Amino acid sequence: MSTFLLEIGLEEIPAHLVTSSEAQLIARTTKFLSDHRLSVGHIQPYSTPRRLAVALIDVASQSEALSEEKRGPSIERAKNDNGEWSKAAQGFARGQGMTPENFEEHDGYVWLTKHTAGIPADTILANIGEEVVAQMKFTTYMKWANNAFLYVRPIRWLVALLDDVVIDFNILEVQTGRVTRGHRFLSNEHVTIADAESYSETLKAAYVIANAEARKAIIQSQLENIAHQNNWLLDLASDAAQDLLEEVNNIVEWPTAFSGSFDNKYLELPNEVLMTSMREHQRFFYVTNQSNELLPNFLSVRNGNSEHLDNVIAGNEKVLVARLEDAEFFYQEDQQKSIDESMTKVKKLVFHEKIGTVYEHMQRVGQLAASLADKLHFDDAQKVDLARASEIYKFDLMTGMVGEFDELQGIMGEHYAKLFGENSAVASAIREHYMPTSANGNIASTAVGAVLAIADKLDAIVTFFSADLIPSGSNDPYGLRRAANGVVRTLQSKQWHIALQPLLIEFVKSNGKVTEKADVTAIMTFMLDRVRKLALDGDVRPDIVAAGTALTPDGDVVYIADRTQTLANHASDDNFRDIIEALTRVSRLAMKQSAQGYVDESLFENQTEQTLFMATKEIDLKTIELQGGEAVYKVLAELQNPIAAYFDATMVNADDEVIKNNRYIQLHMIDKIISGMGDLEKIVIK
């Protein structure tokens, strides 16, 4: 068994693309091998900032031979009256590159057995450049020199070795060979690889840890060691720390962790400022003491060894201090201003060219938030806080700190609002109105913050729709899908039942030019698409999602999501099929003929009509809906037997038009209740 090594040598790949590119290289290689029927024991991937590689362990010497039986024409058609091979038969043989002498006859047809011999591994692997390397796709790509070819970064070398033999191919002017590059500074530039198996050791001797997993483990243990020696707490478990570790891993080939420090006086800055300066701007890990307070120290990783580490530490400390010095300046400066001063500037800040200023946006949001607060029966104190928050919640955009550290918007707003004497409900709402900041991000925890978050997002959705800036395909430059997702998730998390449709109709009507062109039906579809996506992501069957999210007259997304989940929860019940069949039988019939008026009990001809009527006449859908999807489902489930009995005993299409009409009136009445669960017709009953 042989080993094959493919290495693509690149100029520094963007850190966030290294891991996904490694995965893509494995996937494309796997498909390549299966397309060519070449078997390998397993695939070992490697990746660093300068290289993507795979080692194929235990490569078969040749591809699997193939023997396929191909069916030709029927024996009748294969021979003419004289018993000679017909044109059709000859054509079939020619098409398979054989002659009629090779025909076998069985099962009423003529057959050919086609043998494809195995192809030597080296012949197949010579195609890996064109079929794998050149096919790689990236979210960021470029061309270089005089080439039109696009790649993530310029390809500078290629290694392709089957054991100790170079497999020849080229991409642009780069020809494969056995020469790779070691660490940019610690190793001689060119390093020869004797054979495929020794790749990883050869690189290690040239100061490159090619195995990304192994490299990450080294970094982690180096960081933890330093933290441990100094009695610092280092949190590597959080998502943010994991992301940073991943990024750092993809910007070094030979990691050496180190620590640095800064003056205690900067600890007076808000924690978020310190954390952002260290983590986001410098890719440092921050550390805390045993009581979780930030320490004036940081950890970082050098791409190199420990020689002259003092220079590296001093340089990094200097850069961090310059940043903190800036932050300190802005922090002092911002505190000299007032919220009013900032708000004067917000009046000039444009929300979107076609829509208007951020200040106008805030005014509409204030109005919408107040209307939501009424519907949610906020108390007077909450309403006062909400009104205040909606007057000032974007002021921090005009502070020096947010100008410099834009990722601190909202966070600095909360911080400064408190310093300026706002109460904590108002201050929190300023931070929380951005939430959730990602698809799975945390939801605003306070009621005031949540309403402001919802109103802020709804106004953005409505005004952008009105300006015809509607997301299409994967193109969502203003993050409106994320905003809609945020609205749905916030409403769900708070269990706030809001009739979005009438709310939006009213909102669109009352804001003149900037909202008037918004199509509320389209917006509701857009919102419901988010409900659908959330349900599908929660592994709810597509047909059930379609059923639960159809027929949504007032757009209470919380109830819609809830009843969809209810249907999903019951889909594996023994009686689910019977219940749905009984209910959809009513709906289908009701659809056939319209009928208006009230049920006249005196026209009933049998007991089942009466029983069904008694079972349904007291049902007040609105009231039950408030109890949730489960309550509605329970009521509907109880109708299964009366409905079944009804259809057994009752001929709906009676000859007497009056009786017939009365029956349809009754069916419509029941159908209306059933629609409280969605459009059950969409459920696929197996």
Next chain:
Amino acid sequence: MTNSKLSLQDIILTLQQYWAKQGANLMQAYDNEVGAGTQSPYTFLRANGPEPWHAAYVQPSRRPADGRYGDNPNRLFQHHQFQVVMKPSPSNIQELYLGSLEALGIKPLEHDIRFVEDNWENPSMGAAGIGWEVWLDGMEVTQFTYFQQVGGIEVDSVTAEVTYGLERLASYIQDVPTVYDLEWGNGVLYGDIFKEPEYEHSKYAFEESDQAMLLRHFDEFEAEATRLLALGLVHPAYDYILKSSHTFNLLDARGTVSVTERAGYLHRIRTMARRVSKVFIEARSNLGFPLLKDDDLREKYLGANGKYALKEEN
């Protein structure tokens, strides 16, 4: 006191010598106000079309909004860039760059040097590129870009642009707390030369500029650029585009351009930048791309089926 550390002018001389040896022609700073070395015609115009081009120059770069009255240790109304453009991008451009750091006495083994992804875009000039910022012990000292689009046109031949922030690099090398403490040369400090102009330019840009005059100038410069473009006078037209751009920057620094108007002005500059790229390529094409010596490439671009083949008149 003897200072073995390179003065700012030593740094410039070293870089000039180094890049001249690598085949770059030393140009002089462009004599028009620009916001960055990229705006010099030696980069912006020459990045268009298929002709090779290798140049290096210092470019004083004016950014009125960054003025701080000479008070801030790092922010300046005018800073200096050392700009290198190599077109087509050489396959060893990163190594050449690292060699320039060694020439400055920065030994890679004694530091931590990284290429961190940073894609550059200048929407008002319709220019975009892919590249990195280079970190030296955590400090960004160089912007490294492969141009992909210039003046809204996809480039024929990719320019590698290396832009050193001279003040930053010098601050690192000389290890001083503010740019004003840098030694320019012969014991004269950066502050001795630039502190007063920084104050005056900041005072002018933020408080004293004549709004009405600037608005009028912008319109006039734009009209002149547009007129010259129609005449095919590329270089004078480009000068007026640069003047428009700088005039807008002065207006913007004053904070009186509303954000909506701002978008409008940027759009007007972008429109001119797109046109000038097109007209420049036409002008060079009419000359038969004299700097393009490679026969295969001449055939590719100027041959019968070439992108810039002369159209036969019927």
